[in-house]
Amino acid sequence: MSDATPAALTTEDIVIVGLVAETKEDATRQLAVKLANDGRVTDLDGFLADVRAREEQMATGLPGGIGIPHARSAHVTVPSVAVATSVDGVNFGAADGPAHLIFLIAAPDGADDKHLHILAALARKLVHEDFRQSLRDANSGAEIAAIITREVQS
Amino acid sequence: MKIVAVTSCITGIAHTYMAAEALEQAAKKAGYEITVETQGSAGSSPMKQSTIDAADVVIFATDLEVKDRRRFNGKPFLQIGVSKALADAENVVAQAVSSIATLPKDGAAAPAAPKAAPAAEKAPKNDSGDKPGFFSRLFGSK
Numbered sequence: 451m452s453d454a455t456p457a458a459l460t461t462e463d464i465v466i467v468g469l470v471a472e473t474k475e476d477a478t479r480q481l482a483v484k485l486a487n488d489g490r491v492t493d494l495d496g497f498l499a500d501v502r503a504r505e506e507q508m509a510t511g512l513p514g515g516i517g518i519p520h521a522r523s524a525h526v527t528v529p530s531v532a533v534a535t536s537v538d539g540v541n542f543g544a545a546d547g548p549a550h551l552i553f554l555i556a557a558p559d560g561a562d563d564k565h566l567h568i569l570a571a572l573a574r575k576l577v578h579e580d581f582r583q584s585l586r587d588a589n590s591g592a593e594i595a596a597i598i599t600r601e602v603q604s
Numbered sequence: 605m606k607i608v609a610v611t612s613c614i615t616g617i618a619h620t621y622m623a624a625e626a627l628e629q630a631a632k633k634a635g636y637e638i639t640v641e642t643q644g645s646a647g648s649s650p651m652k653q654s655t656i657d658a659a660d661v662v663i664f665a666t667d668l669e670v671k672d673r674r675r676f677n678g679k680p681f682l683q684i685g686v687s688k689a690l691a692d693a694e695n696v697v698a699q700a701v702s703s704i705a706t707l708p709k710d711g712a713a714a715p716a717a718p719k720a721a722p723a724a725e726k727a728p729k730n731d732s733g734d735k736p737g738f739f740s741r742l743f744g745s746k
Contacts, residue, residue: 504614504615507614508614508687510618512622512690512691513690513691518618520615520617520618521615522615522616522617522645545691555617555618557615557617557645561645563646563647566617566644566645566646566647567646567647569617569618569621569646570617570620570621570642570644570646571621573617573618573619573620573621573622573625574621574622574624574625575625576618576622577622577625577626577629577690578625
C-alpha cells in the first residue's frame with residue numbers, strides 16, 4: 451500500500467435518507483447531484499448519460515429490494531457509492547418489486563485495481579440480507595456511511 | 605462435489621462480484637466446494653488449473669466472453685447470464701450439480717470455432733485430431 455488510504459466510498463454528504471422519487475431516473479439524478487456537489491463527479495449530465503447507457507442495456511433492479519445504477523465514467527474522480535433509502539420504493543425493474551435501497555455506484559474510467567477492489571467488496575456485501583437490513587434500519591446518512599466504511603474498508 | 609465458476613458483466617464493477625458472492629453462498633449452503641473467478645474490472649486473478657482440473661462441473665455466469673476459456677476444455681458446463689446467478693443462485697447450483705451427466709462439455713462441439721479461432725492454430729498437440737490427413741488435404745500437398 452504505497453498510496454494513502456483511499457477516500458471513503460460513502461460519506462454522509464452523499465446519502466439520502468427517505469428519498470422521494472417517482473422514477474429511477476429521478477432517483478439516480480438526485481443521487482448524482484450529491485456526487486457532483488461533493489466534487490466526486492465533474493460533469494453531472496455527462497455522468498448521468500453514462501449511467502443511462504448502462505441502465506438501458508439491462509435494468510439494475512435486483513432481488514431484495516435494491517437498485518444499483520452504475521457506470522465507469524470519465525466524469526468520476528474517485529470511486530464512490532451514493533446511497534438512498536426509500537420508504538415507498540422506486541421501480542428499478544426488479545421482478546420482486548421496487549427498490550428500497552438504491553446504490554449509485556460510480557467508478558472513474560481509469561481506476562486502478564486497488565480502488566476497484568473496494569467497489570467489488572461492496573458489491574459482495576449487497577448480496578447479504580443482514581447488510582441490507584442494517585442499512586434500512588439506519589436513521590441517518592452518517593450511520594449509513596459508517597456501516598459501509600466499517601464493512602467494506604476496514 | 606467441486607464446482608468452479610466464472611462471473612462477468614458488462615461494466616465489471618457490480619454484478620460480477622455480487623454473482624460470485626451469491627454462488628459462493630449457495631454452494632456453501634448446499635455443502636459443495638466452490639471456487640469463483642471474477643472476471644471484472646478489479647483485476648481477475650485466474651484460478652489454478654489444478655482447481656479447474658479437479659472440478660466436477662463449471663458454471664459460466666457470464667455476460668462477456670470467458671477469458672482463456674480453453675482452460676476449461678472438456679469440463680461439463682452450465683452457461684447462464686450473470687443476472688440469473690444473482691437472482692437464483694441456489695437453483696443454479698442445484699441445476700449444475702444435478703445435470704452434470706447431460707451438460708455439454710466445453711470445447712467439444714464448439715460451434716463457432718472456425719470463425720472465432722484467431723489464426724488457425726498450428727496444432728502441435730494434435731488434440732482434436734484423429735484426422736492426420738486433414739491439413740494436407742486442405743493445402744493440397746501430395
